[in-house]
Amino acid sequence: MKNVVEHRKNQKTRMAVENTASKKEYKQSRQSEKVSNHLLTKVLITVILVAVAIVFIFASGAFVVTEIIVEKNETISEEQIISFSGIVKGTNVFAISKKVMKNKLKENSYIQDVKIKRVLPNKIKLIVEERKVEYVLQLANSYVHIDKKGYVLEISNNKPEVPIVLGLTTDLSNIKPNDRLEEADLNKMNNIAKIVQTASDNQIANLITKIDVSNEMDYTIYLDTEGKIAHLGDASELNTRFLYVKKLLEIRKGEAGEILVNGDLNSEYVYFKKSE
8 A cells, every 4th residue: 555655656746747847848948939039030120121221222322423533543544444444423332343343454454453442422442553564575566565474565566665575485476465475484584573673773774775585594684875785694693793784884884895794703704895
């Protein structure tokens, strides 16, 4: 009898515990449902507010482009850049794709990069990074204008006041703006840049009219206004070689000839060979 009573007591206890657990689970489920509903309501409100904001932005005349600002352009005019960009005044500032606009602008060989900014409420700013003509290559009676990285900028009958580069191997017959020189020539372009920079450091870069890179063991610069040619060897120890060039330009002022600084500077003579 005692066992029966204990069994019933334990059974009641278990039922009480199970009921308590069920009530707790139910309560937690209700709370979770309330939280979910609350979050869903917040999401719906947010979506509605965003949609209303988008409709307002595109419908409002306050965000219509009224001014296009161009900065840091030197070679290309403001009018040309605006035309290349494809921006039309009266377009909503948020309807303009920066990526599409940048790609259009970079189709122009003189434009290396451009930053595009929306200046709210109604302006677009274009900050341009241009390529500059550093050298020219001769193509029949025309000149191929290139920058220091070997990009072709234009082909023209006009020659800017920059050195002519001789001895490159890129086929120019089908070259066009935005093309780039072949890899072998790009390696030579690095040495050309070092030559010009070192000449500039020694205040004689403005005298260089031609740079011949056909022989990589003897880079040669032409100083036509001085009537001289300088042989620089393999473009090593450039600063020392240009110090000799500069000194010989002073000593041999008015004399035409060749300056030879293309040997081993530790064991060979630097000298001037006068033209006959």
